[in-house]
Amino acid sequence: MGVREGVFLTKLEELINWGRKGSLWPLAFATACCGIEMMAAAASRYDFDRFGVIFRNTPRQCDLLIMCGTISRKMAPIIKRLWEQMPDPKWAIAIGSCAISGNIFQTYSTLRGLDCIVPVDVYVPGCAPKPEAFYEALILLKKKIKRDRPIIVGGEEECST
Amino acid sequence: MEREKADLILNMGPQHPSTHGVLRLVLELKGEKIVNSDAIIGYVHRGVEKLAEHRKYMQILPVFDRVDYVSANTNELGFVLAVEKLLGIEDKIPRRAQFLRVIMAELTRISSHLIWLGTHALELGAMSVFLYAFREREMILDLFEEIAGGRLHTGYMRIGGVAADATERFIEELGKFLEVFPEKLNEYETLLTENRIWLSRTKGVGVINKETAINWGITGPTLRAAGCDYDVRKYYPYCVYDELDFKVPVYQNGDVYDRYRVRMDEMRESVKIIKQCLEKMPEGPVQIEDTTIILPPKEEVYNTMVGLIQHFELVIHGITPPKGEVYAAVEGPRGELGYYIVSDGSNKPYRLRIRPPSLINIAILPELLKGHYVADVISIIGSLDPLMGEVDR
Amino acid sequence: MLYVKKELLQVLKKEFKDRVRELPVFRGESTVEVDKEILLPFMGFLKHDERFKMDMLVDLTAVDYPGRKPRFVVVYHLRSIPLKHNLRVKCWAENDEVPTVIELWRAADWLEREVYEMFGVRFTGRELRKLLLPQKYPYYPLRKDFPLEGKETPCEVWDWE
Secondary structure (H helix, E strand, O other): OEEEOOEEEOOHHHHHHHHHHHOOOEEOOOOOHHHHHHHHHHOOOOOHHHHOOOOEOOHHHOOEEEEEOOOEOOOHHHHHHHHHHOOOOOEEEEEHHHHHHOOOOOOOOEOOOHHHOOOOOEEEOOOOOOHHHHHHHHHHHHHHHHOOOOEOOOOOEOOOO | OOOOOOOEEEEEOOOOOOOOOOOEEEEEEEOOEEEEEEEEOOOOOOOHHHHHHOOOHHHHHHHHHOOOOOOHHHHHHHHHHHHHHHHOOHHHOOHHHHHHHHHHHHHHHHHHHHHHHHHHHHHOOOHHHHHHHHHHHHHHHHHHHHHHOOOOOOOOEEOOEEOOOOOHHHHHHHHHHHHHHHHHHHHHHHHHOOOHHHHHHHOOOOOOOHHHHHHOOOOOHHHHOOOOOOOHHHHOOOOOHHHOOOOOOOOOOOOHHHHHHHHHHHHHHHHHHHHHHHHHOOOOOOEOOOOOOOOOOHHHHHHOHHHHHHHHHHHHHOOOOOOEEEEEEEEEOOEEEEEEEEEOOOOOOOEEEEEOHHHHHHOOHHHHHOOOEHHHHHHHHHHHOOOHHHHHO | OOEOOHHHHHHHHHHHHHHEEEEEEEOOEEEEEEOHHHHHHHHHHHHHOOOOOOOEEEEEEEEEOOOOOOOEEEEEEEEOOOOOOEEEEEEEEHHHEEEOOOOOOOOHHHHHHHHHHHHOOEEEOOOOOOOOOOOOOOOOOOOOOOOOOOOOOOHHHHOOO
16 A cells, blocks of 8 residues: 555555454453453453444444353354344454363353354453453454455455455 | 233343343333343353362362452352361461451452443443443452452462462552542542432332342342341451451442442442551461462472472362361352352362352342333343353353 | 351251251251251241241252252251341252242242252242253253263254243
């Protein structure tokens, strides 16, 4: 990208990617512990807003699922439905050991990780990860989005996940 | 009883920003009034009680951090007290450790109430309080990190003491925090206590009277807002609470507003308690000197044969309390948090039951919501302060 | 924690004869065992009698002893707020059935539902639904013969109800 005398030269793909990575709107949804850290990340000290991250309350306005906390089997179909309700393009981040593998709760009622039901882009280990780790996840995700090819020859847009 | 006919059935949750996690309510509405409702829970049921039966006593501790994830220290404290009662070593815990436990428990109470205040105010439309409350909460989390190494799940309590002694920096920072925090509380109160919108959203809403509250088994701030002074710290003092001077705030109306007032006053009392602890805390060890209960210090494990053997013995065999059953309770931020342990003499509990205050406090919800407007639902749920991790376990 | 005094336990014995048995005191905690047939009058007596005034049901749970018959014991923790004393009451569930105490303490509502779903103990005289797990879940997870990792369950059990 370059700006010269008010003229802005870029590829359309890069412009789209730039727009997408600059305004990730996650779903304000959490099941357990890491949700509290997500709240902390959104609150005063860590201030997620400066990344262009604004929490939305309905999946229909979101393009990012930050899955915080243990997923029980009873909850799994609902998370799947929430994911399906989100418009494309969409991404998912699994925060914390519970969302990655089920953590210590290897019991009859927990799911062994978010990737059983939803394709995950970034995994953040920790129990619970600090808000700084949330930043790391976002930066990694932005790098991934930057590499995306939103337009393929023939004009058909492909799902970026 | 005749069921009033509903016009509309509204499903609220489990994904709803103001149900404090994954509570699901099915509301039957007539216009905007609720004629009937049902609460469906279990969306973060993790089988903690079953899990505890399969783990040694020491290994269970980190699980309870994650049961009530905003008040990890009180959870641990309750479990540790129950196991100590089972072992019969309550009197042998060093005094410094007991004071440290009280300090951590009260800090946890403040941080939990701050989350409650922030989210409750956010749900009722006061965004700025959320940002202020989390600003002060970060100070507490820094203190946790300093003394225990973890922000949310501290893992600080041990059966037979606490994990580590307070560092000088911790005491210093704690002093600073206690200095500034009461002023900040006043700040929140100027925003809310006499705010007309806040008053009309909370006054006279969700009234629970004293008899109903006791009959439903409700404890904690919700019970104290209804005019009953029950507080485990006063009724059945544990640790060193009987030596400390503090008041239990009690209000009479039992509505959402009074629950708010109780929690605000409780935070002030917690500050008072911590100040007294800092004054009275003696020097000395923070762990019991019995290597069949607590791991020996790391220097001994790495440098001496005896220490190494003791370490392995304890890790492999675990703590083996005598046969019997005990119930021990602490006053958590949400109410009486009890642990009922049945031991069969082995190194794992035969049955471990958590008495979750949130579960018992929100059981009244379907009954309480009847006759209220939809908008009040949020204010009522918020005021009961349920934590779904603890409700579902 | 303060428990009911020895003299008061004698009162119970006088009132209900040998249908109430005193169990050995462990760490200062008194427990009585009571026959299923007189559970309701016994609990009513504890709640309304001036000397006991047990107005709060603190907890209700069960313990599984697989080798024994009857297999489950239901444990009630009672407390009197005005008199500050506690008592633990145990009642063996013959035929896996126990009368409900919901008329005396409404706190029993959800707690009984939980015991029913976790152990399969039925509380007679009330409507029972599962509390935490889906209604179609076929097992009782807290029974000792149920494995921690759970048993294979068909997918539709976990479906959104």
